[in-house]
Amino acid sequence: xxxxxxxxxxxxxxxxxxxxxxxxxxxxxxxxxxxxxxxxxxxxxxxxxxxxxxxxxxxxxxxxxxxxxxxxxxxxxxxxxxxxxxxxxxxxxxxxxxxxxxxxxxxxxxxxxxxxxxxxxxxxxxxxxxxxxxxxxxxxxxxxxxxxxxxxxxxxxxxxxxxxxxxxxxxxxxxxxxxxxxxxxxxxxxxxxxxxxxxxxxxxxxxxxxxxxxxxxxxxxxxxxxxxxxxxxxxxxxxxxxxxxxxxxxxxxxxxxxxxxxxxxxxxxxxxxxxxxxxxxxxxxxxxxxxxxxxxxxxxxxxxxxxxxxxxxxxxxxxxxxxxxxxxxxxxxxxxxxxxxxxxxxxxxxxxxxxxxxxxxxxxxxxxxxxxxxxxxxxxxxxxxxxxxxxxxxxxxxxxxxxxxxxxxxxxxxxxxxxxxxxxxxxxxxxxxxxxxxxxxxxxxxxxxxxxxxxxxxxxxxxxxxxxxxxxxxxxxxxxxxxxxxxxxxxxxxxxxxxxxxxxxxxxxxxxxxxxxxxxxxxxxxxxxxxxxxxxxxxxxxxxxxxxxxxxxxxxxxxxxxxxxxxxxxxxxxxxxxxxxxxxxxxxxxxxxxxxxxxxxxxxxxxxxxxxxxxxxxxxxxxxxxxxxxxxxxxxxxxxxxxxxxxxxxxxxxxxxxxxxxxxxxxxxxxxxxxxxxxxxxxxxxxxxxxxxxxxxxxxxxxxxxxxxxxxxxxxxxxxxxxxxxxxxxxxxxxxxxxxxxxxxxxxxxxxxxxxxxxxxxxxxxxxxxxxxxxxxxxxxxxxxxxxxxxxxxxxxxxxxxxxxxxxxxxxxxxxxxxxxxxxxxxxxxxxxxxxxxxxxxxxxxxxxxxxxxxxxxxxxxxxxxxxxxxxxxxxxxxxxx
RNA sequence: GGGCGGAUAGCUCAGGUGGGAGAGCGCAGCCCUUACAAGGCUGAGGUCACAGGUUCGAAUCCUGUUCCGCCUACCA
Numbered sequence: 040x041x042x043x044x045x046x047x048x049x050x051x052x053x054x055x056x057x058x059x060x061x062x063x064x065x066x067x068x069x070x071x072x073x074x075x076x077x078x079x080x081x082x083x084x085x086x087x088x089x090x091x092x093x094x095x096x097x098x099x100x101x102x103x104x105x106x107x108x109x110x111x112x113x114x115x116x117x118x119x120x121x122x123x124x125x126x127x128x129x130x131x132x133x134x135x136x137x138x139x140x141x142x143x144x145x146x147x148x149x150x151x152x153x154x155x156x157x158x159x160x161x162x163x164x165x166x167x168x169x170x171x172x173x174x175x176x177x178x179x180x181x182x183x184x185x186x187x188x189x190x191x192x193x194x195x196x197x198x199x200x201x202x203x204x205x206x207x208x209x210x211x212x213x214x215x216x217x218x219x220x221x222x223x224x225x226x227x228x229x230x231x232x233x234x235x236x237x238x239x240x241x242x243x244x245x246x247x248x249x250x251x252x253x254x255x256x257x258x259x260x261x262x263x264x265x266x267x268x269x270x271x272x273x274x275x276x277x278x279x280x281x282x283x284x285x286x287x288x289x290x291x292x293x294x295x296x297x298x299x300x301x302x303x304x305x306x307x308x309x310x311x312x313x314x315x316x317x318x319x320x321x322x323x324x325x326x327x328x329x330x331x332x333x334x335x336x337x338x339x340x341x342x343x344x345x346x347x348x349x350x351x352x353x354x355x356x357x358x359x360x361x362x363x364x365x366x367x368x369x370x371x372x373x374x375x376x377x378x379x380x381x382x383x384x385x386x387x388x389x390x391x392x393x394x395x396x397x398x399x400x401x402x403x404x405x406x407x408x409x410x411x412x413x414x415x416x417x418x419x420x421x422x423x424x425x426x427x428x429x430x431x432x433x434x435x436x437x438x439x440x441x442x443x444x445x446x447x448x449x450x451x452x453x454x455x456x457x458x459x460x461x462x463x464x465x466x467x468x469x470x471x472x473x474x475x476x477x478x479x480x481x482x483x484x485x486x487x488x489x490x491x492x493x494x495x496x497x498x499x500x501x502x503x504x505x506x507x508x509x510x511x512x513x514x515x516x517x518x519x520x521x522x523x524x525x526x527x528x529x530x531x532x533x534x535x536x537x538x539x540x541x542x543x544x545x546x547x548x549x550x551x552x553x554x555x556x557x558x559x560x561x562x563x564x565x566x567x568x569x570x571x572x573x574x575x576x577x578x579x580x581x582x583x584x585x586x587x588x589x590x591x592x593x594x595x596x597x598x599x600x601x602x603x604x605x606x607x608x609x610x611x612x613x614x615x616x617x618x619x620x621x622x623x624x625x626x627x628x629x630x631x632x633x634x635x636x637x638x639x640x641x642x643x644x645x646x647x648x649x650x651x652x653x654x655x656x657x658x659x660x661x662x663x664x665x666x667x668x669x670x671x672x673x674x675x676x677x678x679x680x681x682x683x684x685x686x687x688x689x690x691x692x693x694x695x696x697x698x699x700x701x702x703x704x705x706x707x708x709x710x711x712x713x714x715x716x717x718x719x720x721x722x723x724x725x726x727x728x729x730x731x732x733x734x735x736x737x738x739x740x741x742x743x744x745x746x747x748x749x750x751x752x753x754x755x756x757x758x759x760x761x762x763x764x765x766x767x768x769x770x771x772x773x774x775x776x777x778x779x780x781x782x783x784x785x786x787x788x789x790x791x792x793x794x795x796x797x798x799x800x801x802x803x804x805x806x807x808x809x810x811x812x813x814x815x816x817x818x819x820x821x822x823x824x825x826x827x828x829x830x831x832x833x834x835x836x837x838x839x840x841x842x843x844x845x846x847x848x849x850x851x852x853x854x855x856x857x858x859x860x861x862x863x864x865x866x867x868x869x870x871x872x873x874x875x876x877x878x879x880x881x882x883x884x885x886x887x888x889x890x891x892x893x894x895x896x897x898x899x900x901x902x903x904x905x906x907x908x909x910x911x912x913x914x915x916x917x918x919x920x921x
Numbered sequence: 922g923g924g925c926g927g928a929u930a931g932c933u934c935a936g937g938u939g940g941g942a943g944a945g946c947g948c949a950g951c952c953c954u955u956a957c958a959a960g961g962c963u964g965a966g967g968u969c970a971c972a973g974g975u976u977c978g979a980a981u982c983c984u985g986u987u988c989c990g991c992c993u994a995c996c997a
Binding site for chain 1: 923924925926927932933934935937940941944945946947950951952954955956957959960961962963964976977978990991992993994995996997
């Protein structure tokens with residue numbers, strides 16, 4: 040045969056094959072025009088992003104599914120793309136500007152956006168190139184970006200329709216505000232963190248001079264905006280205070296004491312200061328009052344105190360102001376005490392700045408009607424969430440969902456398609472830019488300056504990427520998509536919203552399955568983050584071990600419902616696996632000759648084998664194919680990967696190849712080649728490069744130009760008889776090896792072996808296959824028979840259906856042999872005792888299923904026989920000693 | 922406050938419907954046996970967190986406890 044390289048070179052193979060695959064268009068669904076449609080839309084990574092472990096796992100799993108389905112002949116589309124990631128991207132570019140001493144406001148809106156586009160052009164492809172390195176079989180000709188023209192059109196269409204249907208509205212109320220990003224955030228974009236803070240007790244003097252009422256707060260600076268003090272109406276201590284007025288220190292204002300049933304009398308002093316302008320809870324109380332309490336905004340959009348906070352505090356940062364207020368209260372003798380207090384504080388999920396509840400006009404989606412249908416879709420199994428345990432989280436979030444604030448005060452994103460008439464104040468919501476006001480015909484119109492939440496456009500991703508609102512062929516073919524693969528951290532952000540939007544605008548679910556995979560953590564179980572410095576860069580892994588070893592590791596780790604603690608050792612382990620398979624190939628090719636060029640591998644091989652080993656390995660192959668397919672069917676990626684690993688290494692390499700060496704006939708060569716070829720196909724979705732590299736070099740007649748588009752192995756009939764017979768042979772071999780191993784006999788010493796068989800079938804099998812035993816156990820002679828007696832001075836290994844005796848030159852070490860056998864005897868006795876108890880238990884016999892009872896009885900009989908054999912051996916040895 | 926998940930070999934983890942526990946790595950011993958020392962063979966190592974319960978039978982189902990992790994919430 041032609042020279043097969045000594046070792047696998049990942050780097051050259053990876054580049055060579057990926058380019059070929061793309062060039063030939065294998066990743067386009069057109070390669071299987073007749074197949075059933077299969078579609079995955081990628082969770083679009085941020086354009087600012089660089090491939091991290093989470094992406095790598097996410098992409099690997101999608102690629103495994105896509106390649107598997109493609110090989111099964113389906114019309115498989117994996118649609119790639121990126122997300123413009125409004126706040127994140129804007130932050131990145133702003134940071135860059137800051138380095139040049141610029142900021143977006145001096146630049147102006149248009150120039151700034153131009154800068155971002157430039158940045159996107161330069162760096163925006165980074166992550167998709169990294170996906171290519173990973174082997175991702177995406178159809179790049181269909182790649183999308185959330186700010187593409189088509190997708191933008193979809194966004195405007197959805198906005199206008201929701202507005203027309205009364206599901207989008209504008210309102211002024213408290214919103215989560217990031218004073219650094221200077222934008223509103225949705226509830227989801229706020230991260231809560233438990234922090235050690237201070238609870239400050241402040242005395243508010245009663246105007247009538249009869250004393251004071253003490254309130255407790257974690258945010259003293261907001262007292263400048265208080266408009267009431269609330270107590271529980273049933274709180275006896277404060278009954279007489281309700282309706283009175285207090286003097287609000289530092290402000291010169293007076294505010295009422297009111298009653299509200301939500302006030303918890305047991306917390307703090309039981310009196311609650313009410314700041315409707317900076318606290319969600321207070322806002323709700325204020326609105327419940329009749330008349331409603333006024334709201335005063337004392338902290339501005341930049342996190343600094345406003346004019347309304349008073350001359351003295353105006354312009355101070357909110358934390359500076361806090362210190363100042365405490366100082367001043369102390370001086371007035373109104374600071375009662377301060378105590379340590381741990382509470383939860385909201386932070387901006389992009390820049391970690393503490394959120395300030397802030398009252399501004401914003402656009403909202405009325406979410407409840409959308410959520411209702413989305414709940415239904417999961418409840419009636421139109422959408423399956425896997426693992427199912429996530430359904431609970433989904434339901435509980437959806438059932439308590441609140442209206443979604445979708446406007447953001449940033450520049451990078453989809454501009455809200457709303458115009459205001461400067462003359463008559465009319466609000467115009469339109470797909471196209473209006474020229475005149477529909478009401479007063481004025482041309483003096485101004486577009487809303489805000490952009491939409493990034494998640495608004497990604498919510499449309501499963502249909503906007505396929506061409507919606509146009510009724511394209513792709514849309515008709517691939518919607519609903521087959522499965523969405525994602526991590527749980529964006530279940531609410533993204534998955535839930537896609538379901539709502541899909542149902543609303545396509546009148547069908549966006550995907551049939553949602554597969555939720557784990558988060559990748561470091562070896563200590565910590566979430567990987569740049570600030571902790573514990574990130575493992577997937578690209579470094581790929582560089583060190585090759586893409587295939589890395590991908591296989593991720594798949595093997597991807598057990599459902601558990602986070603992944605990534606360890607580099609495993610990657611190394613799977614690189615060894617690659618080496619193993621590579622060398623197995625080398626061996627097989629070494630045994631082929633020029634005449635094997637274009638060998639036809641027909642499935643007839645599966646049932647036409649003569650030798651026991653060949654019949655056995657094919658039966659095991661059949662089992663493996665069955666198992667891998669069913670594991671993938673259930674998204675049990677780790678089971679699929681391990682099954683292939685186990686079969687390839689421990690059955691094919693460890694046993695079959697070794698046995699093949701004893702009988703290298705034409706038929707066996709074919710069986711080796713056939714099994715190898717099937718292994719490659721089975722493995723291809725997991726290790727695309729290695730398998731292609733080897734496959735291309737096999738001297739087999741190929742019906743396809745690439746393993747990528749070859750057919751995935753299909754299950755066929757197992758041969759249970761071969762598996763049973765092979766078990767006898769394996770028992771004999773391991774029996775001999777155990778003796779050799781425990782006595783530290785070097786492999787170079789060939790043994791004389793006698794095997795006593797307990798049935799005719801076992802005896803026949805052994806007699807027909809002594810060549811395997813001789814070779815694999817390194818035996819000079821193997822004599823078998825049902826009437827064999829233990830030779831003098833031999834060592835013994837007892838198996839279920841046979842006894843192995845090995846004779847050795849020189850004196851047998853009786854005491855160590857006895858010790859070994861007695862140890863085994865003891866184990867056996869324990870097992871027998873256990874089974875005896877079970878089988879003497881009337882209730883077990885009457886209540887357990889028949890087949891279980893039968894099984895246990897059989898087990899018992901086997902053990903008893905084994906015990907007899909063992910005792911016999913021990914007796915012999917002992918009598919020999921005497 | 923509510924919810925979810927985890928606790929199995931020294932380490933990292935598997936163990937779809939209950940029928941006396943497995944892998945990889947590591948460890949010990951013997952081996953360069955003509956595909957592979959990135960390898961082969963053999964072996965040691967576990968009261969399946971704890972306490973109850975259901976059952977003929979529990980790592981597996983139920984209840985509670987402890988310890989970890991996560992999600993969620995308008996805890997002044």
